[in-house]
Amino acid sequence: VLGVTSDEPDTPYLFVDTAVVEHNLRTMAGTARELGIALRPHAKTHKCPPLGLRQVELGAIGLTLATAGEAEVFADGGCLDIFLAYPIWAGGRRGGRLSALAERVRLRLGIDSAESAAVLARAVPGAEVLVEVDSGHHRSGVPAPDAGAVALAASRSGLRVVGTFTFPGHGYGPGNRDRAAADEADALAEADRVLHTAGFDVEVRSGGSTPTAALSARGTVTEMRPGSYVFNDAQQLETGSCGWADVALYAVSTVVSRRGQQVIVDAGNKILGADRPHWATGHGRLLDHPGARMTALSEHHATVLFPDGEQPPELGRCLRVVPNHVCTAVNLVDELLVGTSGTIHDRWPVAARGANT
Amino acid sequence: VLGVTSDEPDTPYLFVDTAVVEHNLRTMAGTARELGIALRPHAKTHKCPPLGLRQVELGAIGLTLATAGEAEVFADGGCLDIFLAYPIWAGGRRGGRLSALAERVRLRLGIDSAESAAVLARAVPGAEVLVEVDSGHHRSGVPAPDAGAVALAASRSGLRVVGTFTFPGHGYGPGNRDRAAADEADALAEADRVLHTAGFDVEVRSGGSTPTAALSARGTVTEMRPGSYVFNDAQQLETGSCGWADVALYAVSTVVSRRGQQVIVDAGNKILGADRPHWATGHGRLLDHPGARMTALSEHHATVLFPDGEQPPELGRCLRVVPNHVCTAVNLVDELLVGTSGTIHDRWPVAARGANT
Numbered sequence: 001v002l003g004v005t006s007d008e009p010d011t012p013y014l015f016v017d018t019a020v021v022e023h024n025l026r027t028m029a030g031t032a033r034e035l036g037i038a039l040r041p042h043a044k045t046h047k048c049p050p051l052g053l054r055q056v057e058l059g060a061i062g063l064t065l066a067t068a069g070e071a072e073v074f075a076d077g078g079c080l081d082i083f084l085a086y087p088i089w090a091g092g093r094r095g096g097r098l099s100a101l102a103e104r105v106r107l108r109l110g111i112d113s114a115e116s117a118a119v120l121a122r123a124v125p126g127a128e129v130l131v132e133v134d135s136g137h138h139r140s141g142v143p144a145p146d147a148g149a150v151a152l153a154a155s156r157s158g159l160r161v162v163g164t165f166t167f168p169g170h171g172y173g174p175g176n177r178d179r180a181a182a183d184e185a186d187a188l189a190e191a192d193r194v195l196h197t198a199g200f201d202v203e204v205r206s207g208g209s210t211p212t213a214a215l216s217a218r219g220t221v222t223e224m225r226p227g228s229y230v231f232n233d234a235q236q237l238e239t240g241s242c243g244w245a246d247v248a249l250y251a252v253s254t255v256v257s258r259r260g261q262q263v264i265v266d267a268g269n270k271i272l273g274a275d276r277p278h279w280a281t282g283h284g285r286l287l288d289h290p291g292a293r294m295t296a297l298s299e300h301h302a303t304v305l306f307p308d309g310e311q312p313p314e315l316g317r318c319l320r321v322v323p324n325h326v327c328t329a330v331n332l333v334d335e336l337l338v339g340t341s342g343t344i345h346d347r348w349p350v351a352a353r354g355a356n357t
Numbered sequence: 358v359l360g361v362t363s364d365e366p367d368t369p370y371l372f373v374d375t376a377v378v379e380h381n382l383r384t385m386a387g388t389a390r391e392l393g394i395a396l397r398p399h400a401k402t403h404k405c406p407p408l409g410l411r412q413v414e415l416g417a418i419g420l421t422l423a424t425a426g427e428a429e430v431f432a433d434g435g436c437l438d439i440f441l442a443y444p445i446w447a448g449g450r451r452g453g454r455l456s457a458l459a460e461r462v463r464l465r466l467g468i469d470s471a472e473s474a475a476v477l478a479r480a481v482p483g484a485e486v487l488v489e490v491d492s493g494h495h496r497s498g499v500p501a502p503d504a505g506a507v508a509l510a511a512s513r514s515g516l517r518v519v520g521t522f523t524f525p526g527h528g529y530g531p532g533n534r535d536r537a538a539a540d541e542a543d544a545l546a547e548a549d550r551v552l553h554t555a556g557f558d559v560e561v562r563s564g565g566s567t568p569t570a571a572l573s574a575r576g577t578v579t580e581m582r583p584g585s586y587v588f589n590d591a592q593q594l595e596t597g598s599c600g601w602a603d604v605a606l607y608a609v610s611t612v613v614s615r616r617g618q619q620v621i622v623d624a625g626n627k628i629l630g631a632d633r634p635h636w637a638t639g640h641g642r643l644l645d646h647p648g649a650r651m652t653a654l655s656e657h658h659a660t661v662l663f664p665d666g667e668q669p670p671e672l673g674r675c676l677r678v679v680p681n682h683v684c685t686a687v688n689l690v691d692e693l694l695v696g697t698s699g700t701i702h703d704r705w706p707v708a709a710r711g712a713n714t
Binding site for chain 2: 068088094138169268270276315357
C-alpha cells in the first residue's frame with residue numbers, strides 16, 4: 001500500500017485505479033452485449049467527460065445524465081448523445097439552456113406529467129422524450145397504467161415520445177436485486193402495452209442500475225443505465241453486486257488518533273460523503289481490512305473499529321477507505337488522482353462537479 | 358417567497374439571508390460576552406474568509422478551523438489568529454505547510470498523542486498546542502486523566518502547551534445539551550487539575566458547540582468554538598438550539614414531480630448533503646411548511662410528504678429547503694447567493710470548499 005513520503009500528496013484524497021476502471025468498463029459492456037441490451041451509462045458517477053468518451057468507445061450508445069448543467073459539461077467534452085433521466089422542469093433559464101443543448105447534441109429528456117411536458121414543449125419544440133414510470137422505488141415517475149395519458153399529453157404538446165424509462169432503485173440493499181429487476185420488467189412491459197393501446201409505437205424501454213444490470217430482462221428492457229459500476233463502492237460490495245477486486249476508487253487517509261481497537265482517520269464526510277443506507281454495516285469499508293467497521297463519521301474524522309485480535313494500524317499509517325456511495329464522494333473533489341497499484345500517474349478534473357442545475 | 362422568472366438563477370442553489378446572519382453573529386457574540394468566555398468560532402461552517410473577518414470584528418478573538426488547507430485559505434483572506442481544533446498529523450508535506458503557516462499567522466494546533474506531538478515538533482519547533490480531551494463524544498482526544506502524559510510528551514518534544522480542548526459533540530440530539538455541557542465542564546476541569554499536577558499552568562480551556570454554547574461553564578471554559586450558529590440548520594432546529602427565524606441558509610428548489618401528498622423537489626444530496634442523525638425527522642426541513650417531512654433523498658431528488666389536509670405545492674413552484682447539516686451543504690457549492698428577504702444582492706465564493714488536507 002501507500003507509505004508516507006514527502007513525494008505523496010497530503011491526505012485525504014480520492015485515488016482511482018485505472019486498470020480496475022478499464023476492467024469494470026469492459027465487463028459491463030460485455031454484459032450488455034450478451035444480453036442484447038443497449039448500454040447508456042449514467043455518467044453522474046464519474047462526472048469526467050473523457051471517461052464518458054471511453055464508455056462510448058467500448059460500445060455505449062450514449063450517456064445518461066441528470067441535469068442540464070452536467071449535459072453542458074459533457075457536450076463541451078465531446079459527448080454527443082445524452083439522455084437526461086430526470087423529470088425535467090424546463091421553466092426559467094433552464095428552458096433556453098436545454099434548447100441550446102438540443103442544437104449541439106442528440107438530446108432526450110424525461111417527463112412524468114402533462115404539465116412538465118407542456119413547459120418543455122414551449123422551450124424545446126419537438127424534443128424527444130421518454131415517459132418516466134415508477135417500478136417500485138416510489139420516487140418520481142407515474143404508475144405504468146398512467147403512462148399513456150402522459151404520452152398523449154406530451155404528443156399533443158408537440159413533443160416526440162420515443163419510449164419509457166424507470167429506475168429500479170429499490171434494488172439497492174442485500175437480497176433486493178431479483179425482485180427489483182422483475183418489477184422493472186413488469187412496469188416497462190405494462191407501460192409499453194398502455195402506450196401501444198394509446199397509439200404509440202415506441203423504440204426505447206430504458207431501465208437498469210448497477211445492482212440489476214445483469215438481471216435486465218432481454219426483450220423487455222432495450223437500454224440500461226448503470227452508473228456506479230465504473231468505480232464501485234461499499235454499497236455495491238455489501239449488496240453483492242461487485243467484489244473487492246472491482247473497487248476502483250478509494251480515499252487515501254491517515255491514522256491521526258488511536259485508542260484501543262479504535263482509530264480515527266482523516267477521511268470524513270467532506271471527502272467520503274455521508275450516505276448511509278440503513279442496511280449498510282457502517283460509513284464505508286476499508287479495502288485492506290475487511291473486518292474493520294466504520295462506526296461514525298464527522299466532517300474530517302472517520303471512526304474505525306478493528307475486530308478483537310486484529311492489531312489496529314499505527315498513527316501516521318495510510319489506510320484505503322471505500323466510500324458507501326461513490327457518486328457523492330466524487331462530487332466532493334475538484335480532481336481525482338489516478339494511476340495503477342497505488343502509484344499516481346495523472347489527475348482527472350471532475351469537470352461536472354456541482355453542476356446541479 | 359421566490360417566484361419563477363427568467364431573472365432568477367436556475368434551481369437548486371443555496372441562498373443566505375445576510376440580515377439573519379448578522380443577527381446570529383451578534384447574538385452569539387453577546388452570549389460569549391455575557392458569559393465572560395472568549396469566542397473563537399469554527400469557520401468550517403461557512404468557509405468564507407470575509408465572514409470570518411466579520412466574526413472577529415464583532416468580538417471573536419480568532420477563528421477555529423480543522424485543516425491546514427482551510428487555514429491557508431483564511432490566512433490568504435486576512436485572518437491572522439487560527440486554532441486547528443484537530444489531532445494534527447504533521448507528516449509528509451503537511452509539516453512544511455504548517456511551518457509556513459506559523460510564520461504568517463498566530464497558529465495553535467491540537468494534539469492527542471505523544472507520537473503526533475513528536476512529529477509536529479519536528480515540523481514546527483516551539484509550536485503552541487492544546488491537548489484534546491474526550492468529554493463523552495468518544496471520537497478523538499484522550500480521557501482527561503491522560504492529558505498530563507500527552508502534555509509532558511509535547512513539552513519534552515519542544516512544543517509549548519497552552520491549554521486543553523474538547524468537542525462536546527454528544528450534545529447534538531434532542532435533550533442532550535445539558536448533559537454534554539456538564540460533561541465538557543467536568544472533563545476540562547479534570548484535565549486542568551491533571552496538568553497543574555504535572556507542572557503546567559495553562560491559559561486556555563476550549564470547548565463549546567452551537568447546541569452547548571449558552572450552557573458553557575463560566576470559569577471552567579475560557580474559550581468556545583461554535584460553528585453552525587452562523588447559518589443554523591435543521592439539526593439545530595430539531596435539537597431546539599435555534600428557532601425558524603434564525604435559519605439563515607436554505608436551498609431554493611423546484612417541484613419537479615407530484616403525486617398525492619408527495620412531491621419531488623430538485624434539491625438532492627448533491628446540494629443538501631446526506632447527513633441524517635438517527636433522531637432527525639427526515640433529510641431536512643421546509644422553511645415554509647413545518648409540517649412537511651423529507652422522507653427520502655437521492656442525488657437530485659428530495660421526496661417531500663405533506664400532511665393530510667395541507668395542499669402540496671404545484672409543479673414548478675419554488676420551495677425553501679433547510680439542510681440537516683449546514684457545514685456539509687456549504688461544502689458542496691462554489692458560491693453562496695446572498696441577499697435579504699429572498700432577493701439576491703451578491704455572491705460569496707466558498708473559498709475553502711474542499712480544502713480537506
